[in-house]
Every structure is written in C-alpha cells, then in structure tokens.
Amino acid sequence: MSALGAVNERLRDDYIKDSQRGLDRWNRALEALGVDFKLELPHRFFNRQIGNAAGVRVSPDGRVIGEEEWQTGVSDWLPTARTWPTWTR
Structure with a gap:
C-alpha cells in the first residue's frame, strides 16, 4: 500500500470510529424511548x-x-x- 493509501485508510478508520460513536449515542436515545431498533454502520x-x-x-x-x-x-x-x-x- 502506498503512503497516501495508508493515510486514507487511517482517516477512514477515524471516520468509522467517530460515526460509530454517533450511532451509539442515537441507539442509547432510541433504547431510552423504548424503541426496539438499532442503527448500524x-x-x-x-x-x-x-x-x-x-x-x-x-x-x-x-x-x-x-x-x-x-x-x-x-x-x-x-x-x-x-x-x-x-x-x-
């Protein structure tokens, strides 16, 4: 993998982690409301x-x-x- 490719993968990893944190937050809110549904990446x-x-x-x-x-x-x-x-x- 090229250096640029490695940087892109690292940025993608960070983006996925950040997105997952947001979904975790929404899922907690849904659970608190009694909604039986989970958002997933x-x-x-x-x-x-x-x-x-x-x-x-x-x-x-x-x-x-x-x-x-x-x-x-x-x-x-x-x-x-x-x-x-x-x-x-």
Whole structure:
C-alpha cells in the first residue's frame, strides 16, 4: 500500500470510529424511548467506488456476494428513485 493509501485508510478508520460513536449515542436515545431498533454502520467495503474494495460486491454485513445477490439486495440497502423523496432531486 502506498503512503497516501495508508493515510486514507487511517482517516477512514477515524471516520468509522467517530460515526460509530454517533450511532451509539442515537441507539442509547432510541433504547431510552423504548424503541426496539438499532442503527448500524455498514461494513467498510460496502458500496465502495474507489480504493482497494472498488468493484467488490460486499453486503452491508460484510459478506462478499455475487452480482445477482447484489442486484437483488441493493434497492433494500441504498436509496432509490422510489424511496428517495422527490424534493431532494
């Protein structure tokens, strides 16, 4: 891995840790309200467009999957024109 790649990975690690702290905070709030739901971060390689994992199909839970399973699940995992509010376009 190049020096720049190593720096990018370190920054990604820091970003993931920071994001997880935020989700932990929201999950505590949901639990306190009696909501039976947990927010989770997807795997670090999920839906990667650049870097070492670009083009590798990885599910949100970190399983390497084939194109068919990706196409079946992607509309449940990512916003689509059907699920994304019209006012955001």
